[in-house]
Amino acid sequence: MANKTPLYQAHVDAEARIVDFGGWDMPLNYGSQIDEHHAVRQDAGMFDVSHMTVVEVTGAEAKPYLQYLLANDVDKLQVAGKALYSGMLNEDGGVIDDLITYYLTDEHYRVVVNASTRDKDLAWMENVAQQFAVSVEERTDVAMIAVQGPNAIDKAQSVMTDEQKAAVAQLKPFVAAQAGSLFVARTGYTGEDGYEIMLPDEQGIDFWNQLQAAGVKPCGLAARDTLRLEAGMNLYGHDMDETVSPLEANMGWTIAWEPAERDFVGRKALTEQKQAGAARKLIGLVLEDKGIMREGQEVIANGEVVGVVTSGTMSPTIGKSIAMARIKRDINEENLLIQVRKKQLEAKVVKPCFVRKGEALV
Amino acid sequence: MSQIPAELKYVSSHEWIRDEGDGVVTVGITDHAQELLGDVVFVEAPEVDNEVEAEEEIAVVESVKAASDIYAPIAGTIIEVNEELEDSPELVNSDPYGDGWMFKMQLADVADLDGLMSAEEYAEEIADE
Numbered sequence: 001m002a003n004k005t006p007l008y009q010a011h012v013d014a015e016a017r018i019v020d021f022g023g024w025d026m027p028l029n030y031g032s033q034i035d036e037h038h039a040v041r042q043d044a045g046m047f048d049v050s051h052m053t054v055v056e057v058t059g060a061e062a063k064p065y066l067q068y069l070l071a072n073d074v075d076k077l078q079v080a081g082k083a084l085y086s087g088m089l090n091e092d093g094g095v096i097d098d099l100i101t102y103y104l105t106d107e108h109y110r111v112v113v114n115a116s117t118r119d120k121d122l123a124w125m126e127n128v129a130q131q132f133a134v135s136v137e138e139r140t141d142v143a144m145i146a147v148q149g150p151n152a153i154d155k156a157q158s159v160m161t162d163e164q165k166a167a168v169a170q171l172k173p174f175v176a177a178q179a180g181s182l183f184v185a186r187t188g189y190t191g192e193d194g195y196e197i198m199l200p201d202e203q204g205i206d207f208w209n210q211l212q213a214a215g216v217k218p219c220g221l222a223a224r225d226t227l228r229l230e231a232g233m234n235l236y237g238h239d240m241d242e243t244v245s246p247l248e249a250n251m252g253w254t255i256a257w258e259p260a261e262r263d264f265v266g267r268k269a270l271t272e273q274k275q276a277g278a279a280r281k282l283i284g285l286v287l288e289d290k291g292i293m294r295e296g297q298e299v300i301a302n303g304e305v306v307g308v309v310t311s312g313t314m315s316p317t318i319g320k321s322i323a324m325a326r327i328k329r330d331i332n333e334e335n336l337l338i339q340v341r342k343k344q345l346e347a348k349v350v351k352p353c354f355v356r357k358g359e360a361l362v
Numbered sequence: 363m364s365q366i367p368a369e370l371k372y373v374s375s376h377e378w379i380r381d382e383g384d385g386v387v388t389v390g391i392t393d394h395a396q397e398l399l400g401d402v403v404f405v406e407a408p409e410v411d412n413e414v415e416a417e418e419e420i421a422v423v424e425s426v427k428a429a430s431d432i433y434a435p436i437a438g439t440i441i442e443v444n445e446e447l448e449d450s451p452e453l454v455n456s457d458p459y460g461d462g463w464m465f466k467m468q469l470a471d472v473a474d475l476d477g478l479m480s481a482e483e484y485a486e487e488i489a490d491e
């Protein structure tokens with residue numbers, strides 16, 4: 001029996017195409033995923049992200065625990081509500097998951113991890129927690145809605161009370177605030193401005209319907225994937241996993257090397273890898289020819305396979321196929337060949353960030 | 363509920379076949395197939411003059427989500443492809459039985475048409491999926 005989010009009935013009522021995603025029955029699209037994609041780039045769209053796992057980390061040693069658990073340093077979080085993106089690594093420096101941590105107080109942090117990795121994440125977090133005076137507890141009573149797009153903030157605020165509006169009015173990017181029953185974070189996974197909003201599960205459908213009435217378009221996982229790929233954001237299990245280090249997944253910026261005396265899980269392995277140079281790197285590709293790059297396709301340079309596509313799609317914003325690929329570090333060609341089914345097609349190597357705030361960057 | 367026009371023939375790989383007379387058929391993918399695929403963004407057409415066997419992979423339809431092979435539903439020769447699809451692949455979604463047609467074939471043996479599924483049989487087939 002698949003898990004269902006508090007918003008499930010709203011998706012069924014809207015005749016969404018429902019698929020299994022990491023054990024959850026989730027909306028893939030509500031009609032056209034391309035229309036949904038454009039709504040987020042040009043106006044406002046919303047996603048049910050209630051399947052993601054919310055974990056409350058509380059206790060006297062909440063801070064030192066997270067400083068040891070995560071490659072990024074929660075000491076950077078000094079203002080209540082501030083968020084931090086980080087990898088949670090194993091001892092080999094491989095990525096167990098990528099996650100966001102919200103700072104509430106020195107003894108209370110809220111961590112949001114991926115749905116598909118819930119079980120192993122919780123097991124790992126609990127295991128590491130044994131060395132600290134800390135409690136790690138999953139929340140199962142929240143709905144989460146991501147409202148994204150150039151008009152997302154205006155439209156989301158239009159369904160808030162005056163008190164709630166006041167609480168979020170000054171919210172800076174990557175900061176969250178409690179606004180009545182809403183926990184509103186100015187974060188997202190689309191490359192557009194907007195909010196990710198947590199609220200009590202029983203209020204979820206009503207809030208979703210209010211947003212829809214305010215002109216926010218329901219969007220499914222399919223649009224979420226093309227949006228995040230255009231924005232150059234990694235998807236766990238595709239662009240990185242436990243066999244890949246952050247240095248090989250464009251996540252070097254999420255490793256806090258300083259202060260040098262802070263130990264964290266995976267630090268030793270990462271330090272060695274950094275000194276030797278990571279074997280592989282994650283690049284962006286734009287297909288020059290017609291066709292579509294897909295995950296798993298081989299990347300070829302000088303007649304030799306030098307890597308593999310980790311995520312690929314047709315970019316609705318650019319109108320060409322875009323992809324991320326992991327290739328050998330010493331390959332510096334401007335163009336590479338991609339084995340697309342029976343043909344080898346030429347792709348241009350770019351920084352893996354294709355679209356930001358509605359504008360094509362490649 | 364997807365549309366399954368009664369006057370067409372079908373195969374289980376979700377192509378429809380329209381008998382145009384004189385041993386010529388038009389082929390496309392069904393409404394059900396386009397629903398499964400989602401937004402179609404690229405069609406790699408078969409080669410004209412190609413002689414193909416039934417169930418041979420001859421074309422590719424790619425949606426945003428995934429690539430799907432298109433099979434020859436019946437043996438024959440490709441005599442025409444829908445060139446509109448090169449610039450407007452979304453016709454496969456908006457009009458799968460009309461402007462979204464894929465190719466025309468000259469049949470090797472007109473009698474092969476009798477072996478194809480009727481609309482009713484195809485409806486039963488996809489109900490079991």
